Amino acid sequence: MRQAVSEAGPDGGLRVGQGLPDREREMRAAYEQLAEAGLGQPAGEAWKQGPAVLQDFEHQADGEPGWVLCLVAGRPPAAVSEPVWQAIVEAGRRAPAA
Numbered sequence: 424m425r426q427a428v429s430e431a432g433p434d435g436g437l438r439v440g441q442g443l444p445d446r447e448r449e450m451r452a453a454y455e456q457l458a459e460a461g462l463g464q465p466a467g468e469a470w471k472q473g474p475a476v477l478q479d480f481e482h483q484a485d486g487e488p489g490w491v492l493c494l495v496a497g498r499p500p501a502a503v504s505e506p507v508w509q510a511i512v513e514a515g516r517r518a519p520a521a
Contacts, residue, residue, distance in 0.1 A: 439478065442468030445475050446494070453492060453500035460502045462490050
């Protein structure tokens, strides 16, 4: 039953890993591993960016910033706070091209 709810999402909403069917199982496993960080419900579909697979999540506590669940092959999954993720993205934009 728990798996069925996880796959369907609450009230039929977004699922963990939705948008990347070939990575949903892996993303659900990472979500369960990191849920104690306060990951709430998915805030959008999962997407790929370079070698990473990512998905935005709401924070369980109201008024707190959300999270970005990050998976890269060969590395442990990470939940990054939304403001930290935005700083990483901005730093990458300003990095000189190789």
